[in-house]
Amino acid sequence: MTITDLKFIAGVDVAYWEVEGIEWGVCSIIVIDYATKVVIEETNSMGIIAVPYIPGYLAFRELALVIEAAKKLTHAPDLFMFDGNGYLHPRHMGIATHASFFLNKPTIGIAKSYLKIADAEFKMPENRAGSYIDIIINKEIYGKALRTHQGVKPIFVSCGNYIDLPTATTITEQLINSESRLPIPVRLADLATKRNRRLLRDL
Template sequence: MSSTPLHDWELAPAEAIALQRRLAGRVERVDRLDPVRHVAGVDIGFEQGGEITRAAVVVLAWPPAAEGDFVVVEQAVHREPTRMPYIPGLLSFREVPAALAAFDTLTIRPELVMVDGQGIAHPRRLGVASHLGLWLDRPTIGVAKSRLVGRHGEPGTERGDWAPLHDDGPGGEEVIGAVLRSRQGVKPVFVSPGHRLCLETSVGWVVACLGKTKLPEPTRLADRLASRRDQKRR
């Protein structure tokens, strides 16, 4: 899939919204993946007051050495001038270009990618995780720290418990994600299918990638690298 001319954010919204509507829904979803050898995590951070966009990708070997014990086999950082402001619902146009550039520098092509943000739990069912998956042509899962759209009940208190995230669609109410208790006694994370995967499989992978913290390892490590918290410690 090629790139899109949406750099002029003063004009981008209308085009972006039309593009998202066109791309969403025509994605086939399966409940299993081909053999997985690598799982990647992606996140975007900012430098210099937001002037610079910093994309980080961390590739982990699959399966882990032990439960929750993952080995980082490659990682990449790509910096570029920020091209759009943050607009709820249009996050992908701000973050995907930089993320793709970071992926271009990798020698490995992960079979699964976890993204910090929503998948189909988005107004037009095409959040940043879905969008990135289409351009990478890889299965993706959205793991967000807060809600963008949808209604939900409180999930159970045990790790792995989850409550469905609902929203109204053209054909009535639909399940667009899961509010997952990734760790006991902590605010849940919002998991939603990005590209190609169905909800149950997405939740299964996120749970399988949990370490000792709230966020799954792929996203947590990418988060640290994007925010320079991996070296910022003194």
């Protein structure tokens, strides 16, 4: 995978709500033009969520909706960014990695907090935009804690699949604006998911 081949990049997220003891979820996928950052497309899917949240098993809870929303896309993304980990996972199989086998596209994992692996801790990157620290466990780089803005918590970037960490990091950094510590596609998917939830639950 080469950065110069990238045209469309997708951000994926899921939001939840409950109705009479039943949990529902809505998945939103936002596709933007990598060069201009303009939104090209949005697709959604919604359904009952039957799988509970268990740390390490997020994909089993969210993937069905993700795949359903991805099927509706008319502009095939060249890469998908997820709200959650990829290789930075106890079995190297976070949702970003797991999803790649269904999407058949490069994926990147972007987590907002650290999923502790084998009691391994990480040092916080220094407090300035762009600083990062590799998360190394048993001499292997799982991902990195990346500070996208000064004075804000770092995000955790890891490979999903079909991409290397330096490339994933470069792409992530190029999609950061002043609006959020998260890359634009993930941030927009997060906003879309909450907007759609408001519309759906008030139905």
